[in-house]
Amino acid sequence: MKPLALGLDYGTESARAVLIELESGAELATAVEPYPHGVLERALPSGRPLPPLYALHHPGDYLEVTRRLLARMGAEALRHGEVVGIGLDATASSPLPTDAEGTPLALKEAFANEPHAYLKLWKHHAAEPYAQAINRAAPPFLQMYGGKTSAEWSLAKAWEVLAEAPRVWEATARWIEVGDWLVWQLCGAEVRSACQAGYKAHWQPTGYPKPEALAALESALVGWLERLAPPHPVGQRAGGLRPGWATEGLPAGTPVAVAVIDAHAAVPGVGIGAPGAMVAILGTSSCHLALSPEARAVPGIAGVVPDGILPGFYGYECGQPATGDMLAWWVRTLAWAGGASEAALFERLNQALGARGAPSGLLALDWWNGCRTPRMDAGLKGVLSGLRLDTDPAQVYQALVEASAFGTRLVKETLERAVGPLERVVATGGLSRSPAILQIYANVLGTPIEASPAPQASARGAALYGALAAGFPLPPAPPPRVFYPDGQSGDYQALYREYLALADFFGLAFQSKEVPLS
Structure with missing residues (x-):
């Protein structure tokens, strides 16, 4: 049986899947599933209007499209070989509040009509006043992030919930990026990603921001740290596919990799594995990524994270x-x-x-x-x-x-x-x-x-992280x-x-x- 890897790519408007043959690098099958509720910008599913600059997702949509994609890709895998690893990527910072078991608050009846209980997409800009407040304070944890944060990062969104929906914040046991949450659903264990924590939650090898730095912004914001978890390097195994997600062609126990940010997954997806190149992901927005053996803080660079894109290098992010x-x-x-x-x-x-x-x-x-x-x-x-x-x-x-x-x-x-x-x-x-x-x-x-001729470079890259998690070398990229x-x-x-x-x-x-x- 030929070894295959499955990549799942969760974007802004839809989720995609790609099946890769690891010996040749050929893409054998692809599938796309739009999110049933789309991007919630004007109103919740209940009809409750949303304020300006909101961009939310319904967390149940991710579960639905994942089941559809796994079923379709499992059927394709039966025709071509054996899936040895699964990798996934997602937009970020796109966090959601959950209870201690990982159930999103938006899926609970008590919070179904509360906007702050939903997943806040990366382009949710209503948290910008909180980002500005962080930037005015100039805390030391912004050093490797160009000296600034924005509404597109995790901390500003968390502060927004804390200030504007304290009932939601009090009920939040875990504040988690959607990519990490999906790994939790597939594997049954909360395994955070160093990629998402490093670029979107200001994590560095010394850890997340210090409690005293957060308390200087807002005393209750220290509770953000209690709702996070230690991150794990990309390319590693997060766990095995749970029986409830297994399908014909995708058996239970198949290794699932630590999650990656969607743009960052495109770096291996287009065949870049060393410094000297810039990868430009030109989509709804654009993300620009580069590798270096050294860390250097430069204004305007949104993040510098060790092992954030590929092991052994500092990954630089702009956009x-x-x-x-x-x-x-x-x-x-x-x-x-x-x-x-x-x-x-x-x-x-x-x-x-x-x-x-x-x-x-x-x-x-x-x-x-x-x-x-x-x-x-x-x-x-x-x-x-x-x-x-x-x-x-x-x-x-x-x-x-x-x-x-x-x-x-x-x-x-x-x-x-x-x-x-x-x-x-x-x-x-x-x-x-x-x-x-x-x-x-x-x-x-x-x-x-x-x-790159790869039509789904991020999904392809996600599959390659799945291959790494299963212990397989990366195949060549198409010219x-x-x-x-x-x-x-x-x-x-x-x-x-x-x-x-x-x-x-x-x-x-x-x-x-x-x-x-x-």
Whole structure:
């Protein structure tokens, strides 16, 4: 029987699975399951309205899609070989409150209508005032996180619950990332991940933030530590698949790996295993990752964690909180005005993008959802300049793509101040499937862009962590498609300098004002 590995990838809108043959690295089967309730942004399932900036998930959705994916992948495994390991990744920080047995409070009748009992997605930005309060205090535990935290991290979300829903906080025995919670469900044991703890809960080899540092923020916040647990390195076995989750083709006891953040799983997924490369995951948002044998704190880098991505290296994380989201905003705007389907508009705009032979003539700042790297300010807003009466929709779309590319170049330069030259840039994620978009990225960065052919790089990476947990070596990665800078690259170098000037102006003049805690 050929050894196989199963990867489960829990994203923002849906969960995916991929089955990998470990001898060849071939992807044998994939499956996608959308979350039944979707992202809860306007109301709970009961109809209770949600305040602005909320982004929640129903924890029951994860159980449902997991059962469906395991059943489908188990049936596929019977046709190809034997699953020797299971790995999973998930968005982060996407924490949820549970009782001591791991039951989410949102699944209990007493809390079904309480928003703070639900899973808070990474893009839940209602906790930003608490993040700002942490940043103003400048606690020492932010040293390896660019000196700042944000609403996308665990502590700010926990403080939000403590302050705004004390009844929920009092009932919370475990405050846990959804990836770690899923491992708990599959294995029956609470096994936390060093990846999620390190990048999203400020854990370092010295431990989580010290109680006195948390007490200086809010005395009751020390209780956050009691609701966490010691993390375990990635690539290790968390436990065996429980009988209740076993299916035909996925027997009970199959090793399950420690969870990983979805973007971070893409690093092995695209075949990167050493320093000197930046992996850019271009999706709803963008995450940029690099490896180094050394730790160096540089402002704007969101996290530096030992063994956080691969054993033996410090993993560096940066990002842009709006990429595909920004393009989708423009498509939704056009669809509302013209009545066309969003899918048709995306196709038309991408075709127009590929046909253009020059920059857009506009200049945008990619801050539609704030700025993560290098300013780490979720309150900053997007900018679109240079508009004229003859500006057409395709130009605006191209300007947004160019802005995301300019932002990625700034991320790369920020990373290089910490890890040294990054000779390779490897792209993956949904936007990496567009040759026109990647050509603009190559022109803006002035360097070749390698596009991984793996359609589900994070799910593939999750499967490879499952292989490591089972004691199997990693298979080879499929060869990438390379995009080289062309004749437009020189024009984009000049535009990049204008982008930096625009970012300096708006980043300083309109940085977030202090928001009082409720």
